[in-house]
Amino acid sequence: MPSPHHASVAAQVLSVDKELKPHFLRRTLHADGATLTIHYEASSVKLLRTSVNGVFEQLVSVVRTMIAFPALE
Amino acid sequence: MPRIALGLEGSANKIGVGIMQHSDDGSVQEVLANVRHTYITPPGTGFLPKDTAVHHREWILPLIQQALEDAKITPKDIDVICYTKGPGMGPPLQSVAVVARTLSLQWKKPIYGVNHCIGHIEMGRQITGATNPVILYVSGGNTQVIAYSHHRYRIFGETIDIAVGNCLDRFARIINLPNEPAPGYNIEQYAKRGKTLIDLPYSVKGMDMSFSGILSFLEQLVAQNTVLEAADLPSYTAPTPTAAPTKSTGKKGKKRPVAPAPRVYTKEDLCFSLQETVFAMLVETTERAMAHVGSDQVLVVGGVGCNERLQGMMADMCTQRNATCFATDERFCIDNGIMIAQAGLCMLVGASPLLEMHQTTVTQRFRTDAVYVSWRE
Numbered sequence: 001m002p003s004p005h006h007a008s009v010a011a012q013v014l015s016v017d018k019e020l021k022p023h024f025l026r027r028t029l030h031a032d033g034a035t036l037t038i039h040y041e042a043s044s045v046k047l048l049r050t051s052v053n054g055v056f057e058q059l060v061s062v063v064r065t066m067i068a069f070p071a072l073e
Numbered sequence: 074m075p076r077i078a079l080g081l082e083g084s085a086n087k088i089g090v091g092i093m094q095h096s097d098d099g100s101v102q103e104v105l106a107n108v109r110h111t112y113i114t115p116p117g118t119g120f121l122p123k124d125t126a127v128h129h130r131e132w133i134l135p136l137i138q139q140a141l142e143d144a145k146i147t148p149k150d151i152d153v154i155c156y157t158k159g160p161g162m163g164p165p166l167q168s169v170a171v172v173a174r175t176l177s178l179q180w181k182k183p184i185y186g187v188n189h190c191i192g193h194i195e196m197g198r199q200i201t202g203a204t205n206p207v208i209l210y211v212s213g214g215n216t217q218v219i220a221y222s223h224h225r226y227r228i229f230g231e232t233i234d235i236a237v238g239n240c241l242d243r244f245a246r247i248i249n250l251p252n253e254p255a256p257g258y259n260i261e262q263y264a265k266r267g268k269t270l271i272d273l274p275y276s277v278k279g280m281d282m283s284f285s286g287i288l289s290f291l292e293q294l295v296a297q298n299t300v301l302e303a304a305d306l307p308s309y310t311a312p313t314p315t316a317a318p319t320k321s322t323g324k325k326g327k328k329r330p331v332a333p334a335p336r337v338y339t340k341e342d343l344c345f346s347l348q349e350t351v352f353a354m355l356v357e358t359t360e361r362a363m364a365h366v367g368s369d370q371v372l373v374v375g376g377v378g379c380n381e382r383l384q385g386m387m388a389d390m391c392t393q394r395n396a397t398c399f400a401t402d403e404r405f406c407i408d409n410g411i412m413i414a415q416a417g418l419c420m421l422v423g424a425s426p427l428l429e430m431h432q433t434t435v436t437q438r439f440r441t442d443a444v445y446v447s448w449r450e
Contacts, residue, residue: 013174016433017167058171061130065175068134072148072180 001063005071007031010062014038014055025051076152076421077105079140079176080414081133083169084161084189085214086112086120088129090136091411092144092151095418102199102418105144107404107411108136116251119242126164133172140410148180153427155417158186159439161214166435174433183427185417186434189408190215190441193374194226195419196412201399207368209359209387210441212375212408213238213257216282216355217441218362224446229362230280237351238377240284244347247295248340255407260344261380266303267345271338277354280361284351291347294338303339311337352383356390369396379406423447 001007011031019025024043029036038055042048075094082089089109095102112128114120141147156173157166170186177184194208208219208226216232235243238257245256250263274290276283301309359371371391373384384400391398405412425447 009175009178012178012430013171016170016174016431017435057126057130058167061168061171062175064134065172066179068138069148069176069179 001031001034001036004031004034006063006066007034007036009066010036010059013062014058019051021047027051027055076418077144077146077150078153078155078414078417078421079137079151080187080192080410080412080417081137081154081156081169081173082189082192082408082410082413083129083133083165084157084159085165085212085408086125086128087408088112088132088136088165088169089408089410089413090133090140091409091414092140092146093411093414093418095422099422102415104411105146106140107409108139108143109407109409110136111254113252113254117246117249118252119246122162122164125162126168129165129168133169136410137172137176148176148182151180151182153185153417153421154180154182155185155187155413155420156433157189157192157413158434159436160189161435161437163435163437166437170433170435174430177430177433184430184433185420185425186428186432187413187416187420188439188441188444189413190217190219190439191226191444191446192412192416194219194372194441195416196405196409197372197374197399197401199415200401200405201372203370203372203397203399205368206370206372206399207359207362207366209355209371209373209378210375211237211355211373211377211383213242213377215375216284218280218358219441220362220366220368221446221449224449225442226444226446227442228440229365230282230358233278233281233283234285235288237282237284237355238375240288240351241347241377243288244291244343247292248300248343250340255376257377257380260348261382263341263344264348264382265345267339267341267343269342269346270349271342271346273346273350275350275354277357280358282354282358287347287350291343295343298335299337300343301337301339303341306337306339309337348380348382352380352386355383356386359387360390360394363394363396369394370399371396372399374401374406376407379403419448423449
């Protein structure tokens with residue numbers, strides 16, 4: 001991510017929505033410096049693919065929002 | 074210090090951004106910005122959740138920018154960020170919540186999750202000045218008759234299956250009316266040119282209503298008969314019936330049923346008949362609630378509330394009861410961001426608890442009476 005602040009915001013925003021089938025797919029996010037790590041445990045490749053697609057769409061949305069509206073001090 | 078709220082709405086196919094300002098004592102309430110974009114699909118189709126979310130993600134940032142410009146404020150001036158928590162469609166709701174959360178963290182502003190129905194109600198009350206009306210909330214996703222009592226907007230009656238707007242929208246698809254600017258709007262224009270009232274099922278169940286039966290009836294009617302634009306009627310010639318291949322009397326002299334000859338209906342007559350029927354159902358249930366509650370005010374909110382025929386029928390009923398009918402125009406009837414900002418400011422005034430980040434979820438089902446209306450007596 002562009003900065004630790006970006007990684008932290010993304011981790012917080014994307015952690016709010018719970019996965020629909022926690023028994024079959026688990027996802028955790030955390031920010032370490034400017035690196036955003038998304039950890040997946042999934043029972044099938046298809047579930048993994050759909051979740052990753054969804055999370056990336058949201059991640060793009062978060063980053064675009066942060067670019068359009070910079071942080072206020 | 075005036076209070077300013079940013080409202081973000083995206084529960085169905087409209088993405089709306091609004092900025093509302095309340096004076097210190099709440100006596101002056103001003104709309105600073107109200108912008109919106111609608112996701113419209115081709116005729117004969119409806120909007121699907123994922124595609125709608127894609128549309129909202131594409132439009133929300135430019136709309137927020139436009140709203141800030143219209144309001145002539147900067148992000149620093151905003152006191153609270155309000156987003157639609159529900160009810161509505163999951164992916165679109167979520168796409169808006171993600172932006173709301175990001176802005177809350179970027180601008181370090183508190184955040185409220187607003188009930189969509191309450192947004193409609195509070196904006197309707199603000200714009201029309203209705204003090205304590207029975208509310209008819211009618212849209213593509215919701216159909217409820219609501220009255221306020223003891224800190225709750227109580228649902229007196231509602232649809233037991235689909236919303237009236239959903240019935241109208243799906244019928245528009247069946248007869249291939251365009252979705253631009255909205256299917257209901259086009260039904261209304263066709264209905265104005267309708268002349269014949271077709272007998273359709275009328276389904277009021279006490280305080281509640283049912284619309285899926287009338288839709289099924291119409292689906293079958295359209296499938297089994299010929300439907301034309303009224304303009305095509307003069308040039309239409311019925312196809313010559315094929316020579317009767319079956320004897321009308323079968324073995325043992327039993328008569329076989331003969332399928333009725335297909336009739337010709339015009340889209341105009343069908344639209345007219347559908348409106349007259351479902352709107353009468355809405356007026357009946359609203360009147361019943363008014364009688365129960367002893368109210369002399371009606372407020373119509375929600376996208377279907379734009380319909381002038383519905384407004385007219387409601388006004389007629391009110392005149393007969395010495396009551397007043399309030400309605401708003403398309404800026405506020407149709408889903409918008411300003412109503413979310415307005416409800417959010419009401420919540421702020423009523424000291425409703427702000428949300429922690431982990432609470433800023435969305436939900437497809439969110440009952441109107443689940444919200445504690447702290448800002449009213």
